[in-house]
Amino acid sequence: GAVVSQHPSRVICKSGTSVKIECRSLDFQATTMFWYRQFPKKSLMLMATSNEGSKATYEQGVEKDKFLINHASLTLSTLTVTSAHPEDSSFYICSGPSGEGINEQFFGPGTRLTVL
Amino acid sequence: AQSVTQLDSQVPVFEEAPVELRCNYSSSVSVYLFWYVQYPNQGLQLLLKYLSGSTLVKGINGFEAEFNKSQTSFHLRKPSVHISDTAEYFCAVSDNTGNQFYFGTGTSLTVIP
Numbered sequence: 435g436a437v438v439s440q441h442p443s444r445v446i447c448k449s450g451t452s453v454k455i456e457c458r459s460l461d462f463q464a465t466t467m468f469w470y471r472q473f474p475k476k477s478l479m480l481m482a483t484s485n486e487g488s489k490a491t492y493e494q495g496v497e498k499d500k501f502l503i504n505h506a507s508l509t510l511s512t513l514t515v516t517s518a519h520p521e522d523s524s525f526y527i528c529s530g531p532s533g534e535g536i537n538e539q540f541f542g543p544g545t546r547l548t549v550l
Numbered sequence: 551a552q553s554v555t556q557l558d559s560q561v562p563v564f565e566e567a568p569v570e571l572r573c574n575y576s577s578s579v580s581v582y583l584f585w586y587v588q589y590p591n592q593g594l595q596l597l598l599k600y601l602s603g604s605t606l607v608k609g610i611n612g613f614e615a616e617f618n619k620s621q622t623s624f625h626l627r628k629p630s631v632h633i634s635d636t637a638e639y640f641c642a643v644s645d646n647t648g649n650q651f652y653f654g655t656g657t658s659l660t661v662i663p
Contacts, residue, residue, distance in 0.1 A: 440593075468650070468651070476655065476656070477640065477653045477654060477655045477656050478594075478640070478651075478653045480650065480651070480652075483650070525591075527593055527594070529651075538596070538599065539644075539651060540596075541586075541593045541594040541595075542593050543592055543593040544591070544592065544593045546591065
């Protein structure tokens with residue numbers, strides 16, 4: 435199956451700093467990628483849809499100024515958590531469509547963010 | 551809009567026993583259905599998917615699921631579980647573009663030796 439990578443896998447930062455998470459599709463091109471947030475022992479919550487060449491589409495309740503998304507190329511989307519606070523600590527997962535048909539997403543391994 | 555309900559948050563089961571993890575969905579349009587497994591601190595791995603055709607879908611690691619349109623269900627089953635099956639299992643639904651996914655709250659499967 436297609437491969438999606440995320441970097442870093444874990445990050446610890448101080449409150450008030452910004453953190454960038456990269457999501458790469460390694461063997462396919464994606465005009466659209468998705469960012470999810472997973473709270474401990476909870477399901478994945480779709481945060482936003484990242485669109486190559488245009489602005490991201492955010493789900494209701496997600497602060498677009500806090501969670502900046504940039505889809506720089508057909509293989510790279512980045513999520514920047516700005517002025518991070520402890521409540522932003524979470525597991526962030528991205529996904530991209532495989533391109534094989536239109537009906538499967540491949541998920542990255544996730545990034546564990548801990549804000550102190 | 552679509553939604554997914556996983557009724558069981560935790561399922562303990564003895565090794566080599568059968569297991570069923572329940573999933574119900576609601577949608578006003580045709581949907582695709584998926585089961586994913588997540589091991590601790592890892593991303594999601596696709597177990598199986600239903601797109602069309604046969605309602606009984608076989609996946610990896612000996613899992614299978616049956617799509618029941620009248621009951622709007624997509625329950626996951628395995629006839630004999632192994633210790634290594636201990637993980638979090640998520641049911642998901644998407645519309646027929648396969649782009650936007652909606653996940654259930656997950657079922658934590660614990661296999662007891």
